[in-house]
Amino acid sequence: MGQGNxxxxxxxxxxxxxxxxxxxxxxxxxxxxSLLLGLLFISPWIFGFFLFLAYPVFSNFHLGMTEYSxxxxxxxxxxxxxxxxxxxxxxxxxxxxxxxxxxLAVPLGVVVAIVLALAMNQRVREVSTYRALxxxxxxxxxxxxxxxxxxxxxPRYGLFNYILGFLHIPAINxxxxxxxxxxxxxxxxxxxxxxxxxxxxxxxxxxxxHLYDAASLDGAGAWxxxxxxxxxxxxxxxLYDIIIxxxxxxxxxxxxxxxxxxxxxxxxxxxALYIYKNAFEYGRVGxxxxxxxxxxxxxxTVAVITFWSSRYWVNYNLE
Amino acid sequence: xKSQLKTLFAIGSFLxxxxxxxGQTEIKFWLNSSLAATEKNAYxxxxxxxGQKNPKLKVNVEVVPGSETDVAKLMTAVRxxxxxxxAVVDRFTIAQxxxxxxxxxxxxxxxxxxxxxxxxxxxxxxxxxxxxxxAYALPTNTDARVxxxxxxxxxxxxxxxxxxxxxxGPMDPKRFQEIAFKLNQTDSSGAYTRIGFVPxxxxxxxxxxxxxxxxxxxxxxxxxxxxxxxxxxKGYQFLYDWAKALNPQKARTFVDTYWQWPxxxxxxxxxxxxxxxxxxxxxxxxxxxxxxxxxxxxxxxxVTYIPAPNGLKSTWSGGWSVAILQxxxxxxxxxxFLRFVAxxxxxxxxxxxxxxxxxIKALMQNKDLFAPEYSFFLSLLPVSKSRxxxxxxxxxxxxxxxxxxxxxxxxxxxxxxxxxxxxxxQPQMDRFCK
Numbered sequence: 048m049g050q051g052n053x054x055x056x057x058x059x060x061x062x063x064x065x066x067x068x069x070x071x072x073x074x075x076x077x078x079x080x081s082l083l084l085g086l087l088f089i090s091p092w093i094f095g096f097f098l099f100l101a102y103p104v105f106s107n108f109h110l111g112m113t114e115y116s117x118x119x120x121x122x123x124x125x126x127x128x129x130x131x132x133x134x135x136x137x138x139x140x141x142x143x144x145x146x147x148x149x150x151l152a153v154p155l156g157v158v159v160a161i162v163l164a165l166a167m168n169q170r171v172r173e174v175s176t177y178r179a180l181x182x183x184x185x186x187x188x189x190x191x192x193x194x195x196x197x198x199x200x201x202p203r204y205g206l207f208n209y210i211l212g213f214l215h216i217p218a219i220n221x222x223x224x225x226x227x228x229x230x231x232x233x234x235x236x237x238x239x240x241x242x243x244x245x246x247x248x249x250x251x252x253x254x255x256x257h258l259y260d261a262a263s264l265d266g267a268g269a270w271x272x273x274x275x276x277x278x279x280x281x282x283x284x285x286l287y288d289i290i291i292x293x294x295x296x297x298x299x300x301x302x303x304x305x306x307x308x309x310x311x312x313x314x315x316x317x318x319a320l321y322i323y324k325n326a327f328e329y330g331r332v333g334x335x336x337x338x339x340x341x342x343x344x345x346x347x348t349v350a351v352i353t354f355w356s357s358r359y360w361v362n363y364n365l366e
Numbered sequence: 367x368k369s370q371l372k373t374l375f376a377i378g379s380f381l382x383x384x385x386x387x388x389g390q391t392e393i394k395f396w397l398n399s400s401l402a403a404t405e406k407n408a409y410x411x412x413x414x415x416x417g418q419k420n421p422k423l424k425v426n427v428e429v430v431p432g433s434e435t436d437v438a439k440l441m442t443a444v445r446x447x448x449x450x451x452x453a454v455v456d457r458f459t460i461a462q463x464x465x466x467x468x469x470x471x472x473x474x475x476x477x478x479x480x481x482x483x484x485x486x487x488x489x490x491x492x493x494x495x496x497x498x499x500x501a502y503a504l505p506t507n508t509d510a511r512v513x514x515x516x517x518x519x520x521x522x523x524x525x526x527x528x529x530x531x532x533x534x535g536p537m538d539p540k541r542f543q544e545i546a547f548k549l550n551q552t553d554s555s556g557a558y559t560r561i562g563f564v565p566x567x568x569x570x571x572x573x574x575x576x577x578x579x580x581x582x583x584x585x586x587x588x589x590x591x592x593x594x595x596x597x598x599x600k601g602y603q604f605l606y607d608w609a610k611a612l613n614p615q616k617a618r619t620f621v622d623t624y625w626q627w628p629x630x631x632x633x634x635x636x637x638x639x640x641x642x643x644x645x646x647x648x649x650x651x652x653x654x655x656x657x658x659x660x661x662x663x664x665x666x667x668x669v670t671y672i673p674a675p676n677g678l679k680s681t682w683s684g685g686w687s688v689a690i691l692q693x694x695x696x697x698x699x700x701x702x703f704l705r706f707v708a709x710x711x712x713x714x715x716x717x718x719x720x721x722x723x724x725x726i727k728a729l730m731q732n733k734d735l736f737a738p739e740y741s742f743f744l745s746l747l748p749v750s751k752s753r754x755x756x757x758x759x760x761x762x763x764x765x766x767x768x769x770x771x772x773x774x775x776x777x778x779x780x781x782x783x784x785x786x787x788x789x790x791x792q793p794q795m796d797r798f799c800k
Contacts, residue, residue: 114797117441118467118692137790203557203623218557223622224615311618312771327438329761329794330466 104343111337116330128337138338140313141321142345144229148317149296152233157288159240161281164247178248185241192238193305197222200231222307225314232315235302243288250284251277279362286357290350297346318342391699393425396440396450398432404656405686408719409454412712416703423699435459435760437468444468444691451694452703457494457505457687458753458763464497465757465798470690472501475701488747491725494755495687503689504708507722509651510681510746511569513673517666519646523549527668532742536578536671536679539604547611549646558612558620563647565608567625567639570649572770575601577682577751578674583762584754589799593766593787600675602773602780609774618775620644636661652743656721669742683750685725723747758794765790 086093111128113121132138167178184192199206200221208218221231254277262272300319303309309316309324318338326335395413397406406429413425430439434456443449455463463469476483483501484492491505513530520527525545530537542563549562565575576583581597584590592598609617624639635641640648641662649672658665674680688707690700706712710729716722717735723743724730730744756762769783778786 116466117445197626201623201626202619218619220615220619220622223618310771312775312777313768323438324764327441328435328764329758330441330462330468331794 107336107343108340110333111340113333113336115333115336117326117332121333124333128334129341131334132338132341137313137316138318138321141316141318144314144316145297145299145318147229148233148236148299149293151229152236152299153289153292153296155233156236156240156243156292157285159237160243160247160288163240163244164251167244167248168251181244182241184238187238189235189239189301190305192235193302196231196235196302197306223311225312228307228311228314231306232299232302235306236296236299243291246287247281247284250281254280282361283363286353286361289353293349293353294346297342297349390422390424391696393423393452393696393699393703394450395425395427395703396453397427397429398437398440398454399429400433401429401454401686402653402656402720404653404720405716405722408716408722409707411719412707412715413703415711415715416706419706420702423702425703435763437463440691441466441468444693447693449691449693451690451696451700452688452707453691454506454686455503455689457491457503457685458755459759460495460503460687460689461497461755462757462759463689464500464502468692469502470692470694470697472504472690472701472704475697476501479701479705486727487725488727488730490683490747490750490752491685491687494752496755497757503687504704505685505687505725506708506713507716507720508683508685508725508747509653509723510683510743510750511574511649511651511672512669512681512742512746513671514640514648514650514654515668515670516640516643516646517668519549519643523646525549530668530670532670535677536674539673539675542673543608543611546647550612556616558616560644560646561612561617561620562645564612564617564621564639564645565605565649566770566774567621567645568648568650570605572598572602572605572766573682573753574649574672575604577601578672578678578680579604580675580678580680583766584756586754589795591762591788591792591795593762593769593784593791594781599780599784602769602784605770606773606776606780610776614774614776641665652723652740653721655737655739656719669739679746679749681746681750683723683747683752685722756795757798758791761794762787762791 110121112123112125114124114127115121163181167174167181169177171177187195200208202208202218202220202223205221207221211219219227221227258276259272262276267275298319299317300323303315303317303320304323307315309320319342322335322338322342325331325338395409397409401409410427413427417424428450430443432439437455437459440449440453440455455469460469464471483504487505488508491508492501495501495503495505515527515530517527525548529545546562549560550558551560553559564570573583576595576598579597579600581595581599581601582592583595583598585592624637624642624644626633635657638657638661639645640650641658658667671679672681688704690697690704694700708725710726713722713724713726713729714735717724717729723740724735729735730747736744753759753763765787769778769780769787772778772783772786773780
């Protein structure tokens with residue numbers, strides 16, 4: 048779905064560029080007709096973009112400058128909500144928790160997804176069965192996974208601590224100890240790695256086999272082939288994964304909502320949960336909108352920096 | 367063409383006959399998912415009985431996600447015009463929901479009915495449904511928190527349970543600690559397998575201990591959050607000291623193992639630590655009778671006052687209420703249903719099916735309604751307190767829970783933790799102070 052959106056966005060951008068080009072040159076009736084036809088074809092997306100994305104974003108910034116409970120008329124208060132949140136220690140705690148999660152969960156997610164993709168790409172007869180088995184955990188909704196993990200992570204009777212017991216690691220109170228609670232949430236996220244692993248699998252299969260053949264002739268081992276061929280050619284997919292992962296990671300909500308309610312001691316109070324509580328428990332929709340707006344700007348900034356940095360590490364040259 | 371017209375006529379007649387059947391008015395009634403199963407059943411029965419007595423009205427009961435403080439689904443549904451006519455709302459949040467504009471002011475409806483309902487209901491529950499002296503809901507039930515003890519476990523440990531006879535009044539906290547710690551058990555690794563009493567388990571909230579030590583949580587005269595009131599601080603100090611004596615980390619692991627707090631909703635009733643003998647004492651309320659009947663019918667238990675210094679008899683009451691939501695399609699019919707479900711018939715169903723206590727004064731006098739075990743709880747209602755009904759009630763509750771967590775993990779002193787509560791809640795409260 049993300050990729051579909053990406054294609055549509057590029058179509059939209061192309062349409063605008065085309066319009067600009069037409070301004071510079073003599074408009075040809077045929078081109079105009081093509082442009083209109085193109086716009087017509089992507090009109091459902093344009094309509095959806097303005098109605099469900101652009102309008103809510105601008106509306107959110109407006110609400111962020113009001114005192115609003117969700118009912119009645121919003122009262123304009125300017126930047127007061129932003130002033131308040133800059134002095135709100137719980138907001139900073141939530142932002143710290145969110146970045147802690149993103150910094151840990153996203154790179155780990157990339158590694159897990161690549162490992163899964165490599166496993167799915169093995170030339171064995173039962174590969175389709177393995178692929179299905181590795182993909183199955185991603186089908187489970189985060190809600191159901193979280194409910195299940197409460198039991199798996201039980202400090203005394205949980206399966207996870209039982210396995211760690213074989214390694215002589217003492218029992219850990221995953222959800223009740225501030226040192227481990229965020230790690231537990233990071234762990235939940237890895238169950239969804241199968242989705243992105245499929246994209247990595249497609250990228251892996253797009254790598255021409257002659258590159259590996261040439262490397263073999265030069266005497267390269269499996270590790271060198273992975274490091275000098277596979278990994279560089281997976282970087283466009285890694286970039287995609289990071290962009291999507293950071294975007295979703297900054298909005299992490301469900302596992303904390305289900306498993307910890309932000310505790311212990313606010314160690315899993317992520318910004319999205321903080322927004323939710325303010326909007327729907329405390330009736331402070333205006334304040335919650337201000338926090339959402341800030342989170343949106345942070346997300347956009349991180350995405351821009353990631354895109355900018357990609358010129359230094361993403362390899363688009365397959366040949 | 368003729369046959370098409372006939373078909374249209376047939377469909378139209380069918381729709382008229384079934385959809386607008388007998389001119390029935392539909393009332394959409396929402397229950398939140400955090401209600402106990404017994405409570406949901408009782409409300410369902412009330413809706414059915416109401417329908418039988420009022421054939422022109424039909425109540426459609428729907429269970430939707432939500433909890434005492436989480437009304438996301440309700441808020442968004444009402445905002446979008448798809449909300450219910452009537453919903454069950456936790457009473458201590460009524461002031462807050464009324465302040466946000468979610469609820470319909472019942473004043474004109476009550477005036478039209480010509481009854482002074484404030485005289486029918488007990489003072490505490492009635493005060494909770496008011497915001498700026500106007501009623502926004504009707505209270506359906508109430509409760510009281512007491513100390514339950516497992517007689518069998520006490521007997522096995524050689525403790526004379528007669529010391530807990532309510533006739534002797536509330537036990538002093540120090541004496542209680544001596545007794546409770548005798549019941550602690552650990553395994554070879556030193557982890558607790560039984561703790562006599564975990565003061566913060568189940569209903570042992572900060573409010574419980576703040577009130578037990580004579581504290582007050584709000585000064586209505588001056589519109590001040592008084593979480594740092596000396597009595598409240600003493601209550602939190604009691605929690606701090608108890609946790610320290612148990613070892614905070616070990617106690618936390620015990621609670622997370624056997625109670626899975628705060629994801630407590632995932633634990634089956636039969637696994638509750640008091641029923642499984644993992645704790646010998648627990649603070650909980652009368653609603654437990656309905657569950658106990660199902661999952662622990664042979665448990666040998668007793669009830670007594672919450673331990674408190676100087677013999678102070680303390681408890682606090684909560685409970686639910688029914689309110690009409692903004693945008694309700696048929697306010698008159700909704701009010702009629704409200705009066706039924708929060709009236710004598712509806713409340714009697716809640717008492718019988720969900721082990722509730724009534725909020726209607728007249729019902730409390732009806733001895734036939736209550737099993738003998740209710741008498742102790744009913745006797746406590748005159749001294750019972752409630753959470754302050756404030757337009758920032760949910761925030762105050764959440765921040766008090768955070769303070770409690772900081773105290774039981776010994777990561778903050780009670781003074782520090784409670785000052786943080788005042789610092790967070792008072793500025794929000796100031797918006798409503800005049």
